[in-house]
Amino acid sequence: MAYVQVSKNVTIGILALQGAFAEHQTALQGLSCQKKIAVVLVRSAEDLLACDALIIPGGESTTIALLAKLAGLLEPLRTFLRKKPVWGTCAGAILLAQAVENTKKGGQELLGGISVTVARNGWGSQVESFEAPLSIDGLRDATTPFMGVFIRAPVVLALHRSTENPPIEIIARLPINLVPKLQKLMVHDEGDSGLYDSQSIVALRQGRHMLTTFHPELTKDSRFHEYFVRTCVLPTLL
Numbered sequence: 001m002a003y004v005q006v007s008k009n010v011t012i013g014i015l016a017l018q019g020a021f022a023e024h025q026t027a028l029q030g031l032s033c034q035k036k037i038a039v040v041l042v043r044s045a046e047d048l049l050a051c052d053a054l055i056i057p058g059g060e061s062t063t064i065a066l067l068a069k070l071a072g073l074l075e076p077l078r079t080f081l082r083k084k085p086v087w088g089t090c091a092g093a094i095l096l097a098q099a100v101e102n103t104k105k106g107g108q109e110l111l112g113g114i115s116v117t118v119a120r121n122g123w124g125s126q127v128e129s130f131e132a133p134l135s136i137d138g139l140r141d142a143t144t145p146f147m148g149v150f151i152r153a154p155v156v157l158a159l160h161r162s163t164e165n166p167p168i169e170i171i172a173r174l175p176i177n178l179v180p181k182l183q184k185l186m187v188h189d190e191g192d193s194g195l196y197d198s199q200s201i202v203a204l205r206q207g208r209h210m211l212t213t214f215h216p217e218l219t220k221d222s223r224f225h226e227y228f229v230r231t232c233v234l235p236t237l238l
Helices: 021-029 045-049 061-070 074-081 091-096 223-237
Strands: 010-015 037-042 053-056 086-089 097-101 114-119 130-134 146-150 155-159 168-173 201-206 209-212
Touching: 010 021, 010 223, 021 037, 021 053, 021 223, 037 045, 045 074, 053 091, 053 223, 061 074, 061 091, 086 091, 091 097, 091 114, 091 209, 114 168, 114 201, 114 209, 155 201, 168 209, 201 223, 209 223
Parallel strands: 010 037, 010 053, 053 086, 086 209, 097 114
Antiparallel strands: 114 155, 130 146, 168 201, 201 209
């Protein structure tokens, strides 16, 4: 079990319209804390009001966006993003992006919040799904790799760094020898000089928000959930 130093009760919502929200709930409820982390399955604007932070799970990003629109949640979610921490995994990462490529016909709604461009299904279809060990310094027991589960995962195409927005912190990269060769492209990272392989980025933070292109909730390793609580959520409650 992960151990989290919590000085006050924390309420974390999980957007529960479609996707792997139950797996996130299990991971959060398994964290050891000084005080309870309450979990709210968010299906309405009223549910969202009770939350100190939010997780948007993996699933199907277009479907989640459509259901959020039908539930009257799009604008409440955008308002929430301006004030409180949000973590998006896989489909959730797509929804948090500033721009997205490879969308379905007609495009899709985005929440924004993180200054990146991503591509849906960046490594290919379901049959190109894979797992890879990731080395991440900020995690508890950082010497033990975290197994990333990539299922129709999005790919980060570009970082849009700006002095007007919080800096972007890269948390994890896919080792170059494990990058699928299907779409191994070199793209410009606007914060660097010259070409930079942005596609190797699989986890990053910007201010209070975080995205992972893989599914930490589909493992029995809760260290990424502990990391989100410790580094993104608790500092906003001090």
